[in-house]
Amino acid sequence: MARIGIIQVKYASDTVADKCPLCNKLTELEIALYQGTFVIGFPLFPTSKKSEITCTTCKNSIPFRNAPNFAIDKHDTLVATKKPSIWIYTFSYFMVVMMIWVSISTTLDNGKFKKYIDDPKIGDIYETKTEKSGLFSKKDYYSYMKVDTIVGDRIGFKKCLYEATVGKRDEIKRKPEDEKWSEEIVYYTKEELKQYVASMSNLDQKFVIDDIER
Numbered sequence: 001m002a003r004i005g006i007i008q009v010k011y012a013s014d015t016v017a018d019k020c021p022l023c024n025k026l027t028e029l030e031i032a033l034y035q036g037t038f039v040i041g042f043p044l045f046p047t048s049k050k051s052e053i054t055c056t057t058c059k060n061s062i063p064f065r066n067a068p069n070f071a072i073d074k075h076d077t078l079v080a081t082k083k084p085s086i087w088i089y090t091f092s093y094f095m096v097v098m099m100i101w102v103s104i105s106t107t108l109d110n111g112k113f114k115k116y117i118d119d120p121k122i123g124d125i126y127e128t129k130t131e132k133s134g135l136f137s138k139k140d141y142y143s144y145m146k147v148d149t150i151v152g153d154r155i156g157f158k159k160c161l162y163e164a165t166v167g168k169r170d171e172i173k174r175k176p177e178d179e180k181w182s183e184e185i186v187y188y189t190k191e192e193l194k195q196y197v198a199s200m201s202n203l204d205q206k207f208v209i210d211d212i213e214r
């Protein structure tokens with residue numbers, strides 16, 4: 001399961017030789033700066049920052065009010081000069097940009113599909129995608145259907161006799177027109193066609209309309 005919550009990422013540290021106010025030994029005090037980071041399996045966004053001074057001998061955290069001045073000065077210098085990296089959030093930024101892009105392009109596509117289905121023209125070519133289960137995996141097969149007749153709310157299509165996987169779609173397009181289309185005409189209502197348009201809500205549908213060319 002993905003880890004969800006705030007983790008502390010150490011982004012800077014330094015040591016000073018000084019007397020620990022807790023164990024009274026002359027030792028090394030470690031000064032560390034942490035950036036709180038909200039993660040859901042991957043870093044999503046930064047939260048608050050935290051500083052800590054610890055004794056490397058007794059391992060205790062030294063309260064700032066008790067810390068030696070030299071350690072406080074070093075801490076202030078670290079805070080002023082070191083900045084936590086923002087690169088760890090790259091994946092999140094990328095995901096956000098992708099989601100915005102997908103939703104914009106889906107909206108634009110849906111506009112086009114709706115327009116073409118509502119106002120069909122003879123010769124419009126619909127690219128269809130059918131998911132088929134093979135022996136070991138599921139595979140998408142692409143084919144085409146061409147608007148042949150329009151009867152009120154129903155659109156009659158001639159279906160292409162060929163289908164191909166994604167990389168071989170062009171081979172279908174290059175087939176001669178007179179041997180590409182079936183003679184039989186299949187009717188769909190405009191409402192049916194709109195339900196077949198590929199969208200985020202019907203990803204699991206076996207048959208979808210992937211594109212319309214005019």
Ligand SMILES: [Zn+2]
Pocket residue numbers: 020021022023024025027055056057058059060
């Ligand atoms: Zn100590």
